[in-house]
Amino acid sequence: MLQLNKPTAEINREFPEAQGSPFQSLTSHLDVVRHQFPTIVVIVSTCVILALLYLFTEAPQFTSTASIVIDTRKAQLFQQQSMLADVAPDSASVETQVEILKSENISLAVIHDLRLTEDPEFLGSGGSLIGSVANFFSDLFSSGRSSEFRLERKALQRFESNRTIKRLGLTYVMEIGFTSRDPAKAAQIANAIADAYIVDQLEAKYQSTRRASVWLQDRIKELRAQASAAQKAVVDFKTANNIVDTGGRLMNEQQLAEVNSQLVGAHASTAEARARLDRLNDILKREIPDASVADALKNETIVKLRGQYVDMAAKEAIWAAKYGQDHLAAVNLRRQMDEIKRNIVDELKRIQESYKSDYDIAVTREESIKASLANVVSESQLTNQAQVRLRELDSNAQSYQAMYDNFLQRYMESVQQQSFPISEARVISAATTPLVKSYPKTLIVLGAALFGGLVLSFVLAIAREMMDRVFRTTQQVEEVLGASCIALLPTLNVAPTKDAGAKLLRYVVDHPLSRFSEAVRTTKVAVDLNSIVRENRVTAVTSTLPNEGKSTLSANLAQLMAHGGARVLLVDCDLRNPSLSRALMPDAQVGLVEVLAHKADFEQALTVDPQTGLSMLSAGTTSKLLHTNEILASKVMYGLIGELRAKFDYIVLDMPPMAPVVDVRVTSSFVDSYLFVVEWGKTLMDVVRHSLHGSPEIHDKLLGVVLNKADTKRLARYESYHSRYYYKKNYARYGYVE
Secondary structure, rough: OOOOOOOOOOOOOOHHHHHHHHHHHHHHHHHHHHOOOHHHHHHHHHHHHHHHHHHOOOOOEEEEEEEEEEEEEHHHHHOOOOOOOOOOOOOOHHHHHHHOOOOHHHHHHHHHHHHHHHHHHHHOOOHHHHHHHHHHHHHOOOOOOOOHHHHHHHHHHHHHHHEEEEEEEOOOEEEEEEEEOOOOHHHHHHHHHHHHHHHHHHHHHHHHHHHHHHHHHHHHHHHHHHHHHHHHHHHHHHHOOOOOOOOOOOHHHHHHHHHHHHHHHHHHHHHHHHHHHHHHOOOOOOOOOHHHHHHOOOOOOHHHHHHHHHHHHHHHHHHHHOOOOOOOOOOOOOHHHHHHHHHHHHHHHHHHHHHHHHHHHHHHHHHHHHHHHEEEHHHHHHHHHHHHHHHHHHHHHHHHHHHHHHHHHHHHHHHHHHHOOOEEEEEEEEOOOOOOEOOOOHHHHHHHHHHHHHHHHHHHHHHHHHHHOOOOOOHHHHHHHOOOOOEEEEOOOOOOOOOHHHHHHHHHHOOOOOOHHHHHHHHHHHHHHHHOOOOOEEEEEEEOOOOOOOHHHHHHHHHHHHHHOOOOEEEOOOOOHHHHHHHOOOOOOOOHHHHHHOOOOOHHEEEEEEOOOOOOEEEOOOOOOOOOOHHHOOOOHHHHHHHHHHOOOEEEEEEOOOOOOHHHHOOOOOOOOEEEEEEEOOOEEEHHHHHHHOOHHHHOOOEEEEEEEEEEHHHHHOOHHOHHHHHHHHHHHHEEEE
C-alpha cells in the first residue's frame, strides 16, 4: 500500500513498450471480467432463463426424411430413345431438380392429395407463441379474396416452412424432410412429396415429347428444302469463281497468320526492352540503388560496389558520431563513398546504353514486320472477297444439313419416347415415423443462450468499463495522474447523529486498530519518508471537488501524528467553507484570519485537544471575505508559517478544493508537500487530471494521491491485495478489526 511519488513523473504517461503485449491484452480482458462479474452473471443467467422458458413453451416438432436418387444408368440405357431428359445429369441438373422439388406445383399437389387445407396444424399457429404471433399478423394483413384461396396459400406457406430439400454432398441423392407435430404425419407428407415429384417428372416428359413430335414434322420439311438450296448455291459459286477446294484455306491466309504471329512476338520484345530501359532510368535517379534493385540487375560490379558503400556508410556514421563530422577519418570515408557513387552511376549508365541499344533493335525489327504485314494484307484483300463469300455459303449449307439430320433423328426418338416413359428419379429410402423430436434442440438452444449471454455480457462489460471514467485502482492513479497512490481509505460507516461529523474527524483516535487508521498510518509513513529527502514539515491536504474527504483525512492524519507524541498543528485554511472549524472547534471566537490581521495572538487563537495534544487553529471569521486567495498568498501568511516551523514537528493544512477556487495554488511558496484526496469510484478522471495539469506548482510538490471512501467489497474485484480476505484473514492475526 505504501508508495513514494516519483519526482519526474508526468500526467498521462505512456508506456509504448508494453501496450502491444499479448499478455497485457489478456490481463486487461480478465480484469474487465473481474470488475464486471456481477453484470456478466446477471446477463448470462437471464439468457439461460429465457432459453429454458422457450424450451418449456415451444411445442416439440418431429422431422422425417425420404431420399431420392437420380439414376444415371437409366439415362444411358435409353439415351438413343430419350429426347429431353435422357442426358446424364451433372451437378447443375441435380441442383435444378432440387429447385423443382421446392416448386409450388409439387407442394400444391401434395396439399390437395392429403387435404391439408382442412388440417388445423396448417391453418393454426403451430402450437407455439411465435407461431401464434405470426398467425395473428398474417390474418391482420390478409387480403379480401375468397376463403378457399386464402386457406390454400396459408397451408402452402406453412407447408414450405416445414419442408426441407437438399442435396447430399456431391452425389445424385436428394433428401426430402418434413417437420410436423405428429410424427406419423411427417413421414406421410415426406413420402407424398417424393411420389408427387416422380409423377410430375413423368407427366412433364410425356407432354414435352408429344408437343415436340408435332412441331418436328413441319420443321423437317422446311429444313430439307433449305439444305438442298444451300448446297446448290455452294456448287454454283465455286464454278463461277474458279475456286478449287484444297482443304478450305488459301496460301495468302497462311502467310498472313505467320507474319501476324511474328508481329506479336516483336511487339512483346519491344515492350520488354522498353520496360528494362525505363526501370534503369528510374534507378539512375537514385543516389544508391537498394539491395532489391542491385539483385534484380544481376550485376556483380554494382552488388560489390553497393556492399562497399554500405560498409563505409556504417563506418562513417560511427566515426562521425564518435569524433565529429570534420574528423579526418570521417572525411576520407565520405570521399571514398562519393567515388563509389560515381562508379555505380558509370556502371548503370553503361547498362543503360546496352538496354537502349536492345530497345532500338527491337523497335526496328517491329517496324520491319509491320511493313511486311501491311504488304501481305494488301495482297490478301484482293483475293479474299471470293473466299469470304464461299465460306458463308458453305457454312450455311453445313448448318442446314446438320439441322436437318438432327431434327430427323429427334423426330424418330420422340416417336419412340412416347412408348417408353422413363423417370431417372427413384426413391431409395422411404420416410419412417421419427421417435425423437428434432426441434427445439435442447442442448443447442441452451448452448446458444449461454454463448450469446457470454458475448452480450462481455460487450456490455467492456462498454461499462470504458464509460467508468473514475478512479478505482492505484494503477489507474499512477497511469492517469503520474503520481503515486499512497493509501486507500475505506468508507466509514458512522451513525447519523449530531456529532457524526466530529466522530469522522476523530476516527483514528476512537478506532486505532481499524483498516481506516492503518491506511492513515500509511499516509504518515509516506510523509516521514519524504522528509528524509527534503524538509517536509508543512503538509497541505486538498482535493478536486468538495465532499471528497480532504478534511477527514487532514484531521485524522494530524490526530494520528499528535497521538504518537509529536508536536502537530492542524490549520483550517478552507476560508470559503471552514467545515473543519465547525466540527472540531465550534466555540472558537478567533482564528487564522484574525491572527493574520493582527487582531489576535496566535496563542490566543490556538485550541488544544486534551486527549491527543493536537494544536488546532480554526479559520476564524470568514463570512465577509471576498478575496481569500490574497489572504493565503500574503507575506503575513508566509511569515506565520515560517515561525510555526520552529514550534511544531508537523503542520497539516486543510486546504479548499482546487476546482471551485484558486486558493490552493497560491500556497505553493510555503507548503512543502501536498496530499491529493480523490473520492473512490466517483470523481471523474478528466476533472482530476485537468486540475493537476493546470497547476504544475502543485504537481511538482505532490507527495501522492489518497483514494478515499473505497467500497472494500467492490474493491476486491479491482485489486485482489485490497480484498476482504486480505483484511479479514491477515490483519486479524495482528489484532486489527473492521
